[in-house]
Amino acid sequence: MADTVEHAFQTPDVEQPYAALGVKDDEYARIREILGRRPTSAELAMYSVMWSEHCSYKSSKVHLKKFGALSQETPRGPLLAGIGENAGVVDIGRGYAVTFKAESHNHPSYVEPYQGAATGVGGIVRDILAMGARPIGVMDSLRFGPLHEADTLRVLPGVVAGVGGYGNCLGLPNIGGEVQFDASYLGNPLVNALCVGVLRHEDLHLAHATGVGNQVILFGAATGGDGIGGASILASETFDETGPAKRPSVQVGDPFMEKLLIECTLELFQADIISGIQDFGAAGISCATSELASAGDGGMFVNLDLVPLRDPNLAPEEILMSESQERMMAVVEPANVARFMEICAKWDVLATVVGEVIEGDRLIIQWHGETIVDVDPKTVAHEGPVYERPYHRPAWLDDVQADPAEALPRDNSTEGLRAAFSAVLSHGNVADKTWVTRQYDRYVRGNSVLAQPEDSGMLRIDEETGLGIALSLDANSRFSYLDPYLGAQLSLAESYRNVAVTGAEPVAITDCLNFGSPEDPEVMWQFAEAVVGLVDGCRELGVPVTGGNVSLYNQTASTPILPSPTVGVLGVIDDVATRIRSGFTHPGDAIYLLGETGEELSGSIWEAAVADGHLGGLPPRVDFGAERALAGLMGECARGGILSSAHDLSEGGLAVALAESAFRNGIGFAVTLPDADPTVALFAESAARALVSLPGSAVAQFEALCADRGVPAARIGEVTGEPELEFVGLLTISLEDARSTWLAPLPAALG
Structure with a gap:
């Protein structure tokens, strides 16, 4: 009864x-x-x-x-729907609107990796559908324990198969995302899925x-x-x-x-x-x-x-x-x-x-x-x-911040730099993710303009005009551990920059906030700081938060994950034909480094790769004015067709941006580093920076634009077309050897 x-x-x-x-x-x-x-x-x-x-x-x-205190205006107009609805809806012009949102499916994906990840994709797709939109693409941000741990090898293949299997069967391209590894995710992986859909204004439900x-x-x-x-x-x-x-x-x-x-x-x-x-x-x-x-x-x-x-x-x-x-x-x-x-x-x-x-x-x-x-x-x-919930700053954080990577020994000899370069390229958070992305259909529906391994995904919305959108999904958990306020802002800045370097205008964000137990006052302090960091950052950038997701209790016993505020940024590009790709394309092109590089190694991949997982100090400073200036410059360069390539600088710094730009089309380079410490020049992860290449005929115009926008620009070398990566006066590495180092880790671990 x-x-x-x-x-x-x-x-x-x-x-x-x-x-x-x-x-x-x-x-x-x-x-x-x-x-x-x-x-x-x-x-x-x-x-x-x-x-x-x-x-x-x-x-x-x-x-x-x-x-809620943030403006509900995007650079393209007011939000059509925001926080409190199934997903945020953004006016992108010409009568079109885009709805996008990210959500977590962490715990189910640990218990049953395939179904947990698959139903995470299915759930976020229905959120987008419920707004009256046709789902047109997905992305995912995945985090696992160390690559060679037995439980990572149990969870990772199932999660990737679940994300790919469900999305592929729906006929939705997977256009971007990230895969990261850290010991804190062993026993508590993160599976954050994003979906984007398109609708006409009058179709909103x-x-x-x-x-x-x-x-x-x-x-x-x-x-x-x-x-x-x-x-x-x-x-x-x-x-x-x-x-x-x-x-x-x-x-x-x-x-x-x-x-x-x-x-x-x-x-x-x-x-x-x-x-x-x-x-x-x-x-x-x-x-x-x-x-x-x-x-x-x-x-x-x-x-x-x-x-x-x-x-x-x-x-x-x-x-x-x-x-x-x-x-x-x-x-x-x-x-x-x-x-x-x-x-x-x-x-x-x-x-x-x-x-x-x-x-x-x-x-x-x-x-x-x-x-x-x-x-x-x-x-x-x-x-x-x-x-x-009560919260307070952890007492242990003082000791962590007082042990900076900048104080670690640096070997700036040729062999020392060669070893560091190899260690960074083969680190799980930098190494090639083709083992993952080849299981995803990136081009189904025929409107994928950019997809992995580009800095952000891009989809064409209107075939007649070329109107399109770009999306990036990023989190830097190491920075967030050192300072959750700055870490959240750096995750926001990286995602914003990834969209900007394609030539799209960043207009709105969604987030997926992954933290440990809220019953731990130190975890709640991390959460509170990250939220304020995002609020302050979005206010500085002039982009609203359209909605998102919170995932708490991400810990095993008393060990919480690294704080992981994942930020998705939506950009709009008026004509996808003007987009900028990330790989070097033309021998003879000049290579420029944009932005300022500081002695900022704490939280970096260099620190993790060469110092046995060391994590200490303070993360890089954040300058949102510089991020806005860089984004404005990139948009102008795209519209003018000035650049051959553009790649943001983030994990691994300049060294990784150069290597990935060379790997994309198998074209080498020769660069002369600034007079700074070579380790800093190569591996610092200062924000608001990008690497670009362009023909000599456009150099004068480009330098004038940089000066006008207030973006520091240093000409550091050229695309050579030779099969080698040459750091003049320091070291030269065969392009094939470097690429092999970068390609090997995931296949070696996963088969």
């Missing part, structure tokens, strides 16, 4: 397993206070998933509010249930027992040291069903018969019903008996908590229901009317003719607990 609302009134003292569902004592007491009685077991299930850390942001809300009498329709896959409390509860607690133990909680994806769901939903939008829509992500039906109802102008009635099930033995609580994939919920006027069902049948998509919008402000759910849920949906979806 179901635990009904009437039964709950009659049995106030029944013991309920709220702690096993992740509900704290004070939260359970508050639920009872809100309801004026004990919750039914179905209501307890709903509150437990919707008030989980993953769904309610209860530990991060007080800090995330700071993003929002998630709300409006219009009394309108029908509530569940469409897509049937509901199963997979993913019960999967992302919502699994991602709201810390793993212990025994490893993955929650395999049944991970959702199982079906990309072919999702492809049908995408096409079906887009046709439903085109038919203009949807009044409100919500995708099913974490918390399943609990989320879709409570969020639609709370954002609407009435209540909602749902008959749980009508929900199509893959497992007829599911209890009502399990149906409400299931996170089975490929499901959507729509609100439809009665006159349009027949047409809705007709379109779903055309695409072989299961669709069932499960309820309706009702007067009042209650969400009422019945099972076998009895009421098992009677709640104010706002208390479920938007009025959960808000914690002001």
Whole structure:
């Protein structure tokens, strides 16, 4: 017999397993206070998933509010939708809008790597679809333990296969991202997925249930027992040291069903018969019903008996908590229901009317003719607990910052520099990632203009005019460990710069904030500092935060991950034909280093590669005025067709930017380093810098533009066309030897 609302009134003292569902004592007491009685077991299930850390942001809300103080204007105009919606929507001109967002699927990907990563992609794609947009591309930011650790070799191949398998089956190009390695991610990998979609302004849809009498329709896959409390509860607690133990909680994806769901939903939008829509992500039906109802102008009635099930033995609580994939919920006027069902049948998509919008402000759910849920949906979806967690600066940070990489010994002999160059090129965070990216389709749909290994991905939006977008997804966790405020800003600056060097104008960001346990005051300090860093940085750059995701409890036992605020930047380019590629193309071209190089080695790849993983000191300084000036210069150069290539400087510094520019087309160079210390010149990771090449005929114009924009520019050499990397007076390395060093690490570890 179901635990009904009437039964709950009659049995106030029944013991309920709220702690096993992740509900704290004070939260359970508050639920009872809100309801004026004990919750039914179905209501307890709903509150437990919707008030989980993953769904309610209860530990991060007080800090995330700071993003609301940012302007909602992009350099191209006001946001069409921002924080609080399924995804942000940006006007890019000519009647087009772009929606993009990043989300995490970290814990499920550790427990079951393939399905965890695959359903992470599926979930973010549905967020984009729910805004009325056609998904057109994906990206991912992945972080694992050391490359040769046994558990990395268990997790990494499955995650990559899941990301590629799901995205490839959907026909979505994977146009960029990153793969990084650090011991802190052993036992807690990060899988952050981004999706971007395009729509016309008039096609924008929002998630709300409006219009009394309108029908509530569940469409897509049937509901199963997979993913019960999967992302919502699994991602709201810390793993212990025994490893993955929650395999049944991970959702199982079906990309072919999702492809049908995408096409079906887009046709439903085109038919203009949807009044409100919500995708099913974490918390399943609990989320879709409570969020639609709370954002609407009435209540909602749902008959749980009508929900199509893959497992007829599911209890009502399990149906409400299931996170089975490929499901959507729509609100439809009665006159349009027949047409809705007709379109779903055309695409072989299961669709069932499960309820309706009702007067009042209650969400009422019945099972076998009895009421098992009677709640104010706002208390479920938007009025959960808000914690002001204590936080303080870690005492150990003083010792870390007092041990800078700048004080480490440097071997500036020819052999010392050769060894350092080889160590940096073969470091997991720099080495070639083709083993990963060859499993992704980068060019499906035919509109990929740039993809890995370029600095950012680029997609054409309008074939007639060439209007396009660029996207980058970056995090520098080493910098964020040394100083989370500056580290978050440096991640923002790198992503911004990656977009700018292609010639696109950066206009907006999304973020995915990955940290350890919020119950650790030192972790919460890292989180708070990173948020303020991003707020201040976005204000300086003049770009808004359109939305994002917070992932906490990323730690194994008492060991948190390095703080990892991942930042996605969206850029707009008026004509993709003007984009700038990253590789050297023409022998005889002049090579210029843009920006200023400081003695900034702390947090660098050089430090990690040559000093046995040392991590200390302060990260590079951030100059957002210099970043803006560089971005403006790159846009002007793209429009004028001045440059042959451009590559941002980040991990590995000038040495890696030069090597990667040479590897791209197999063309060597000869450069003379400035009179500074060679280790600094080669490996410092100062921000606001780029490496460019250009024909001699454009040098005078280029130097004038640099002077006008206030961007320091030093001519350091030329593209030779010879098969070698020559650092004049220091060392010369065969291009093939250097490339082999760079290519080897991932295949050697993964086969």
